[in-house]
Amino acid sequence: MMLGALASILSFFPVIGLATLGGFLSQKSGVWNIALEGVMAFGAFSGVLAYHYLGGSVWVSLLFGFLIGLVVGALLSLLCVRLGLDQIVTGYGLWFITEGMAGYLYYTVLPSVRVVETIGPDILSLDPVFYLTLLSYGVLYMVMSRTRHGLAVRAVGESPRAADTAGIDVGRVRGVCTALGSGFVSLAGSYLSLVILQGFTYRMVAGYGWTAFALVLFGRWKTGSVFLGSLFFTLLIGLQTRLQVIGIGFIPPEFVVVLPHIGVILALALAGAIGKRAGMPAALGVHYERE
């Protein structure tokens, strides 16, 4: 009983975890991706679209969602990394485009609501994607701390000029990280629509993208802290959903819904009060141009 409840809460983990991982990867290389919310919405739409047109396999649809995310991320890196447009402003634009397009295309291309079925229960009745998320964090940790590639990503985020001098192609590393990161964010959206909510509705992402964005800051750009932060928030969101069902006497349901949002503000304030901006990649948001 307890275990079942925990499993159902944890099955939400990939939504937060994968999106946070995606945002983390991009920020670590020095590129803000503010459009997480929109990219998730577009991933959610793409997943349902692929499910409908590509034979109804959830795995194929998730993969399609991931690939669409790569394309969106490539567009962002073309605008920000190649052309050097302001990352924050471009991110807002991309957020509008992806979220708007998801809503627009869903009702023009897929006019009726399609319900999809889940991948199926597993150990502890957790979805395989949950384990995939854990694995992704493990791989990310190893790559970031133990390999040449991880070092290159960190170098590009901290000091692109020094990285360039050392023979690292700054544009390429940032481009790959942004595209790959966006792929994970989009995958989180596809998982949300295909497995958790089993269909697409407008504004279904409901701030999870922004939460993921906040979690990267809260985790101080460290793989382990970012992982623990997203796990903690998954539990908080699970708790909020439970409370909404059970109801607590003195708090109206309208306020229970925003507990995670208030949690994000408090968490960031607390993290800020303790240690200012320690850990932030020094060249985050700064365009690098070769001289």
Added chain:
Amino acid sequence: MVEWDRELESEDRKTELTSLLRSGLFVLATLVCAVCLIFAFSSISMGIPFAEILGLFLSSSVGSADSVIRTLARATPLLIVTIGLLVAFKSGVWNIGGEGQIVLGAVVATGICLFLPVHPFAAILLSLLASFVAGGAYATVAGFLKARWGVNEVVVTMMQNFVALSLLQYLIDVPWNWGVGLYPRTALIPEGTRLPFISPPLSSMFLVALALVYLTHVLMNRTVPGYEMRAMGDNREAAFANGVDVGDLTVLSMLLSGGICGLAGSGLVLGYFFRAQAGISGNYGFYAIASALIAGNRAALAPLSSLLIAFVYEGTLGLTALGIPHRLCEAIVGIAFIVVLLPKRVRWLRGG
């Protein structure tokens, strides 16, 4: 010396004007192409003639005197929020909590007009003042967190949106609910507390919006705090090194920004809906981000960018009659503000 400065300034103005004109043309041309492409796609996927879509889009936004008035009414709250946001943006502070600040302004105005037993005229003045204070105080929380502990204001203001929206939802669901109608909303505010119309649905709030444009233009370009805010927006560290109190200015810019957004909320209650209801903020808080950025955070250009977005908003609203979802507006606006950025970075557009 003074003469020479002026001459140089006018020379600068001239080149700025030509580059503005050139990029303006590019932006318009690209936008028209993008919109036509989307309409063509809608036409093919939904089997509606292209001319019908384009015709309906234009007729519902600028096709008649009525639709022009509607577009202006749509531009009113948008312009006020745009002005609010650009005060923060120009100072390098990202207030994206316009939506929540509008909602708080609307809530406060509705409460005063419905429940405060004062003269109607006093109720109007009080509503406007209180909505400014409410929106400003709410935004100040984010400003304070940023100034004091370097907390990212983008996240805080975004999260505040959700909190404010749920407060509105609670008020219209339970204590202020007026049990009539399809969706939860409050009762209508008394006749005396409504702002006069210029021509329905365009209320006199439009004039307030224009006054705000002028005041903000003066504040940002002709006063010391405005100059310091711009300096902080250009380079926070350099401003700090030159003795600008970046902490206080961050809080001040958020206070003004949120206050003006709150004012838009009371404007929506006093001059448009005459009540609080679900969705009263109409996503103006988000559209205004686009509007401010399209205007390059310049108050003088805000009316133009707000009108452009109001035009797209009303046009796409008309298209919902054909079954084309209004989300299209969001996508078009998103394309618009990326396109606006391009001339600054793409060399062949700068003509150099």
